[in-house]
Amino acid sequence: MKKHFLAGLALIGAVFSAPASATVSLGDTVTCGGFSFECSTERATVGAGSEFGIDFGRFGTLLLADFTTGLLTISYANNPELPDGAPFGETFALFFSNETNPFTFAELGNVDGVEGLDDSSVSVDGGFVTVNLSNVTFGRDSSLQVKFDRTVTPPPAGAVPEPATWAMMILGFALVGFAMRRRTTATVQPLLA
Structure with a gap:
């Protein structure tokens, strides 16, 4: 289940961070x-x-x-x-x-x-x-x-992060919080002799 959850997050991140523009390449x-x-x-x-x-x-x-x-x-x-x-x-x-x-x-x-x-x-x-x-x-x-491509000129220093960056940060924080919560809710079973 955990692997599927992480794979889903990776897919969402790839969709949000993929450039929306097309460029020109040699051979086009x-x-x-x-x-x-x-x-x-x-x-x-x-x-x-x-x-x-x-x-x-x-x-x-x-x-x-x-x-x-x-x-x-x-x-x-x-x-x-x-x-x-x-x-x-x-x-x-x-x-x-x-x-x-x-x-x-x-x-x-x-x-x-x-x-x-x-x-x-x-x-x-x-x-x-x-x-x-x-x-x-x-x-x-x-x-x-x-x-033709937004990445031709780098953004100026101190620019506001793009929505895809915010989405990835929020998903990262959620994943860390989820992992920490799972660790703290584990129950300890005492050994009986």
Whole structure:
């Protein structure tokens, strides 16, 4: 009975402590699409280098999309037709999905030299990540990152514990209390001669 109880606690702990987000790994198959943009290919395998070139047909490749573990980096492709960067109008968006491990979480990461972005520029719906680039300007040597896994950036020191941590602590205290109570309630039988 005790083994079953401990196994149950371990299972509950694993469920509560498992990350709720999906990440990107080498070998995953990812897709690319866009509104007012065209991707160099519809799907690619995550590996070394950029998976997608992105343009809107007039100036050639303007952006590069590079997936690495837990991150997507979208960078300006240093197009000679637009040496100062690339401004986009009101209706530009990119859509990505991971066919191997569907996205459940994404947020804006580091932004360098890109104007017009905020946290609402990145969203997840039905496994698809949308990066809204409407009214965004990419300067020379600019890039933005999209994080797919909450564990990419460690939490700040002194952060409030997550609910899973609280649940594990409470279950641990309950288990210790249960074990102590069983020990104190044991009866002593005197030996009769």
